[in-house]
Amino acid sequence: MDLLRMPRRDIILFIAFSAVVLAMPIWLQPLGAAYPALMQKLVISAIFAIGFNILFGLTGYLSFGHAAFLGVGSYTAVWSFKLLTMDAIPAIFFAVLVSGLFSLVIGYLSLRRSGIYFSILTLAFAQMMYNLAYSVLTPITNGETSLQLTLQDPRIIDLAFAPRGAGLPTASLFGTPFTGLGSFYFCAGVLLVVFFLAQKIFASPFGMMLRAIKSNQTRMNYTGFNTRPYALTAFVISGMYAGLAGALLAITDPLAGTERMQWTASGEVVLMTILGGVGTLLGPVLGAWLIEYFENIFSAFNENIVHRFFSFLPAEIADPVSLIVSKFVGEGWHLTLGLIFVLVVVFLPGGIMEGVRRVASLFGRRSTPASPGAVRAQPAE
């Protein structure tokens, strides 16, 4: 079982991570976030960000079109529900396969350039896919109204075993429909698997090769390595992660819309990864959780709630304060997000993980230098 042989530190990290993820319904309770819809979103975004980080964090190639793969995954999964069966496994299988194929083609073309040209190429491909999904491909994507299940879907495999039910079916696993926290635990299980895989990739010679691409691609080429296959593999892996995340989105809610593919969605996963810490294992997960959590909590705030929050102050102070604060929550949540993001890039390019490391080194327990995985984001030039 070579696959399972890991350094002790990694095993501890994995066990701790599993405990944190599986205990989410407990520790999110006091934070007011322990409802399934939000927890699923947290887990799925984490998968998306981990995958994005395998490309951006390890190789330094900044893709601005990753949401396209997420969208492809979602559409494939919903089509698998419509045509074959409501079971989650085939949906995931096809979604990962198809998004892998898409990322193979797009990655093959885009990786012929690097630096900003790579970013623009991926952005151009993603915009093309988004525009097509929105216009000409409406028979496949259902355009603006989003692709969803209907009562007339063929669902060949399901209907061969059971008669058609009365209402719309829900996603199931081996014939058992998801109920309550079921789909959350399913997503959490998937997250643990892909986190484990990411850990293996980070620790493998392949991961080392990807880091070498980031630090000096020219030198790699002169040493006689053809770096492109490695970068392409990383691109396809991260595209598959995105497709997987898309499929899970479809499983928790069988609906796929074009807005998932828009370039602002690609920007969001970049934000998550940067906020948490590029090139670290836990960083993207932390970033994804923070952004999704605050998006859900903050955007529900309105001026009344803010006002009540500041009611302990005298009215002359409370009124202007709550007026100002209310601009930053609710509808204005994106303003806060943008500000945080600018501040993080300016002052803490390594994200939260670097902040944690700096604080830890302040207390001077160990004077170890930053680990190699935490080098600053550098373009592949």
Place this chain on the structure above:
Amino acid sequence: MDAILAQLLNGLDKGGAYALIALGLTLVFGTLGVVNFAHGALFMLGAFCAVTFRQLITLETVVIDPEQLSPWGAPLEIKTPLAQTWFGDFGAVLVDYSVPLSIILAVPVMLLIGIAMERGLIKHFYKRPHAEQILVTFGLAIVLQEIVKAVFGPNPWSQPIPSSVRGAFDVGAMIGLAPGALTYPMWRLIYFLFSIGVIGAVFAFLRFTTFGMVVRAGMADRETVGLLGINIDRRFTIMFGIAAVVAGLAGVMYTPLLPPNYHQGMDFLVLSFVVVVVGGMGSLPGAVLAGFLLGIVQSFASMSEVKQIIPGIDQIIIYLIAVVILLVRPRGLMGRRGMMEA
């Protein structure tokens, strides 16, 4: 023939907007070496200068006249813009021409915003990797966009065309076709001429003034110019301000064609980056050429005859061109060899 000419004309005004934004992007990139994802937001801010100007100039006093009754029986409200109360008929003309007049407001405002942006944030990113430049300006674009949304709300603000140029211009009659065969909205023609004028002004500024000469020298070899005892950083800061003004002016004059909303900048940004890449990173003539070229190509692709052959081509043509150019000729149409090539 008419149809082809008509599409050519249709592409010109959009191409003008692309060219102006791409010109600013290239100026910033060529001087400071910074990839500015917030440039689209500057275009949007310019458009909202026009909105602000109009809001200011149409501040009105409402007088209730109990003698006259409105058709539904309530006392008639007589609304008079303050400008009209103060300046009489001249005030009415001011209101009518609010869009072109807001250039007066937009130039200093955009110059200030540009210089503040450069000094406050972008200055610190000269030496940082391009990926971080992209990220920080992307964050800045979100912030600017959200501030505008908080102030002006999420809905578009339509701006009127001045009444004297509201009609269509008969291009066909001028080149010998039957009258009325080929007409073109007057404001679009004005926009095209305006963009040509601004582009010409920028080029003339760079070519014929001492300031421009120093800036060009700095673009070619920043270090040597610095060693000659010239404060090149200050000039580059001013160039950033000028690029912001160019983007802002493009936004101001575009408001009657497309009512501005807060996310308009992002929509234009993606396209203008494509334009810059097609023209060649760092090449000013390339940016202008590619801007007009892509505007025209896009309007040809949206002809129904073309769409019948290749459905959906109008949606993707610009990106498709960018992909092909990047893969086949990575330095773009007129780019210098080795500009950020790997």
